Amino acid sequence: MLQNGDTAFVLISAALVLLMIPGLALFYGGMVRKKNVLGTIMQSFILISLVTFEWVYLGYSLSFGPDVKGLIGSLAWVGLSGVGAAPNPDYAGTIPHIAFAMFQCMFAAITPALITGAVAERLRFGPFLVFSLAWTILVYNPVCHWVWGNGGWLKELGVLDFAGGIVVHLTCGAAALAAVLATGPRKDHGRHQIVPHNLPMTLLGTGLLWFGWFGFNAGSALAADGVAAGAFAATHLGGMAGMATWCGIEWWHRGKPTTLGAASGAVAGLATITPGAGFVSPGWAIGIGTLAGLVCYGAVLLKARMRFDDSLDVVGIHGVGGVLGTLLVGVAASKLVNPAGADGWASGNAAQLGIQALAVVVVGLFAFAASWLLLVAIRAAMGLRLESQAETIGLDLSEHTEAAYGE
Amino acid sequence: MKRIEAVIRPSKLAEVADALAECGISGLTVEEARGFGRQRGHVEVFRGAEYAVDFVPKVKVTLVVEEARVREVVAAIRAAAHTGEVGDGKIFVLYLGEAVRIRTGETGDRAI
Numbered sequence: 001m002l003q004n005g006d007t008a009f010v011l012i013s014a015a016l017v018l019l020m021i022p023g024l025a026l027f028y029g030g031m032v033r034k035k036n037v038l039g040t041i042m043q044s045f046i047l048i049s050l051v052t053f054e055w056v057y058l059g060y061s062l063s064f065g066p067d068v069k070g071l072i073g074s075l076a077w078v079g080l081s082g083v084g085a086a087p088n089p090d091y092a093g094t095i096p097h098i099a100f101a102m103f104q105c106m107f108a109a110i111t112p113a114l115i116t117g118a119v120a121e122r123l124r125f126g127p128f129l130v131f132s133l134a135w136t137i138l139v140y141n142p143v144c145h146w147v148w149g150n151g152g153w154l155k156e157l158g159v160l161d162f163a164g165g166i167v168v169h170l171t172c173g174a175a176a177l178a179a180v181l182a183t184g185p186r187k188d189h190g191r192h193q194i195v196p197h198n199l200p201m202t203l204l205g206t207g208l209l210w211f212g213w214f215g216f217n218a219g220s221a222l223a224a225d226g227v228a229a230g231a232f233a234a235t236h237l238g239g240m241a242g243m244a245t246w247c248g249i250e251w252w253h254r255g256k257p258t259t260l261g262a263a264s265g266a267v268a269g270l271a272t273i274t275p276g277a278g279f280v281s282p283g284w285a286i287g288i289g290t291l292a293g294l295v296c297y298g299a300v301l302l303k304a305r306m307r308f309d310d311s312l313d314v315v316g317i318h319g320v321g322g323v324l325g326t327l328l329v330g331v332a333a334s335k336l337v338n339p340a341g342a343d344g345w346a347s348g349n350a351a352q353l354g355i356q357a358l359a360v361v362v363v364g365l366f367a368f369a370a371s372w373l374l375l376v377a378i379r380a381a382m383g384l385r386l387e388s389q390a391e392t393i394g395l396d397l398s399e400h401t402e403a404a405y406g407e
Numbered sequence: 408m409k410r411i412e413a414v415i416r417p418s419k420l421a422e423v424a425d426a427l428a429e430c431g432i433s434g435l436t437v438e439e440a441r442g443f444g445r446q447r448g449h450v451e452v453f454r455g456a457e458y459a460v461d462f463v464p465k466v467k468v469t470l471v472v473e474e475a476r477v478r479e480v481v482a483a484i485r486a487a488a489h490t491g492e493v494g495d496g497k498i499f500v501l502y503l504g505e506a507v508r509i510r511t512g513e514t515g516d517r518a519i
Contacts, residue, residue: 193458195451254452264454297455304456313454 002087003094006223010095010103013219016212017106021048021113023208027263028117030201031312033194036121037201037404039395043116043123047132051109054136056080059108060101062141064091067151072142090150092222103219104144111140111168117312118176119183121194122391125399127384131374135175139370143171143363159359160333160341160352162231163220165275165326166363173319174367176310182375183384185309187391194311199259206263210239213270217277227338231277235270238277238289242269245293264317268296271321276329279341284332288325296320323360330356408516409477410503413468414440415488415496420466426487427470430480433519435470446493465496471506473516 025044029037051059057079065073077083080101088097112132116123146152147161154166161167188194196202217235221228246265247257272292273285280288299316310316330353333344343349378384385391390398397403415423420437427435441462448460472480481498489495508518 195453195458250452250455254455254457256452258452258454260453261455301455 001094002085002096003223006092006094006225007096007099009224009228010092010099010219010222013215014099014103014106016215017103017110017219018048018212020106020209020212020216021045021110023205023212024110024113025205026201027205027209027267028120028202028312030198030203030205031117031196031260032120033394034197034405035394035396037197037396038402039125039399040116040120042125042400043120043128044113046129047109047113050129050133051112051136052105054133055101055105055108059136059141060104062137063108063144064101064104064149067145067149070151070153070156071145073145073149094223100222103222107164107168107216108136108140108144111164111172112136112175114168114172114314114318115175115179118310118314119179120311121395122183122186122385124384124386125395127378127382130382131378131384134374134378135371138374139171139175139367140167143167143367146363147359154359154362157355157358158342158352159355160279160329161275161326161359162278162329162341163217163274165272165322165329166359169271169274169318169322170326170360170363171322171367173315173322174364175371176314176319178368178371179375180308180310180315182372182379185307186311187388189309190307196260203259203263206266210266210270213239213274217274221278227278227340230282230337233282234273234277234280234285237282237285238273238292239266239270241286241289242266242272242293242296245269245290246297249294249297264296264300264313265293268292268317268321271318272296272325272328275322275325276332279329279333279338279344281332281334281337284328284346288328288332291328292321292324295324323364326356326360327353330354408471408503408506408519409474410469410471410501411477411480411484412499412501413484413488413496414442414465414498415468415484416490416494417464417466419488419490419496420468422487423468423484426483427468427480430476430483432470432472432480435468438467438469440465440467444494444497463494471503471519473519 025041029041032040061075061077062073065077068074083097083101085096087093091100144167146154147167218228218232243262243266246261250261251257269289269292273288296317299320300313303316331345333341334347335343344352443461448463451458506518507514
């Protein structure tokens with residue numbers, strides 16, 4: 001039975017998730033050097049188009065279509081055939097099926113865009129497009145089916161992932177780690193200082209991401225109801241706690257709080273609360289956001305010590321945040337918050353933590369291995385990186401014949 | 408005839424220019440410059456990682472004055488550019504061999 005309120009809410013939420021893509025483009029774009037800002041923004045923007053094509057003609061059916069052995073969706077809904085105004089009660093009984101498909105389309109589009117931050121400033125545009133398309137088919141669609149698809153094996157096991165801690169943040173974090181290893185560091189890494197060229201742009205992007213995140217998480221309730229309101233609250237509380245914690249640690253550790261620290265802490269908190277947004281109480285949301293600031297700050301420091309060139313800290317913030325948040329759902333989830341969820345360890349169900357940990361290990365290993373093989377294959381077939389001279393000139397001129405800023 | 412080069416804070420340029428105008432200086436050249444002195448530059452922090460910024464933005468003002476006016480002009484620049492904090496800059500006074508006004512061909516002090 002269609003509900004107007006639910007339909008309006010999910011459509012607006014879908015639009016909010018779309019807004020996260022330009023938000024991410026600015027977030028990343030400000031952190032690179034000015035010769036790479038357009039190339040970096042383009043790597044987010046173009047996926048709105050590329051992944052939507054994939055989603056319509058393949059991805060939606062693979063992710064949410066009729067189940068095949070718990071592993072993948074069948075091709076019955078290719079081209080969105082049969083996906084129309086009538087609701088699909090398996091996913092959301094009060095909104096048009098097409099609204100659900102479009103809402104999920106936005107998730108599929110932003111996930112590969114998140115990966116690009118790890119290998120920013122050195123990837124050629126052509127291989128990047130091939131990777132993003134293949135990755136969406138080989139990694140995102142299957143994992144999406146396992147966790148959220150009707151009949152998916154992890155869903156059947158009872159894994160909890162409200163809005164994408166596993167499906168979005170863990171998969172992109174694992175792929176980012178593979179991409180860093182397969183691509184290698186920027187030629188200037190460790191020799192010259194590489195600093196953000198426009199932090200106000202990054203902060204504007206953070207604001208847009210936070211705004212869009214309300215659609216990402218609250219919209220995942222797929223109805224304008226109490227669960228959506230709880231997810232909205234948890235999202236905000238997780239983000240603000242992450243920001244406060246990161247700034248506090250930085251102040252203590254480095255002597256001064258920074259704006260990039262505030263932005264990083266907010267994104268870490270938002271990413272970490274995502275899997276639990278609709279399952280945990282406000283108190284737990286603040287606790288999860290606080291831990292996110294603490295743990296992700298440590299992860300980013302560790303990266304510098306290990307000399308990985310994860311340019312914009314995708315592994316340290318999204319990967320680590322995704323893992324942390326997914327595990328914490330197993331502790332903090334409560335049926336009092338969401339009767340459709342499950343109880344976690346704190347409510348007497350320790351087994352939930354085991355299920356969450358299993359999902360983290362299996363999806364993490366799968367996403368890492370598949371991404372790595374894919375990248376190695378692309379590297380052998382067409383190369384991944386810019387030529388040395390092109391890397392010196394920057395992505396903007398060498399890949400797009402444009403300059404972001406005039407003389 | 409002396410050439411005076413003053414490396415100063417960009418924020419002090421307007422005050423220095425006013426002070427020189429009061430001294431009756433008829434021309435000067437301003438360049439954007441970057442550099443550091445005994446205190447080196449400063450440290451910036453991005454996501455917990457420190458980056459040393461050795462070259463701090465400065466402005467270099469160059470002018471040429473008659474021998475007799477050097478002391479007065481240097482004092483005026485110093486007074487206008489002074490804050491008392493590290494990084495106020497330096498003034499160099501150099502011997503100058505010759506000056507030529509391109510339009511008229513005048514040389515020496517008359518070309519200043």
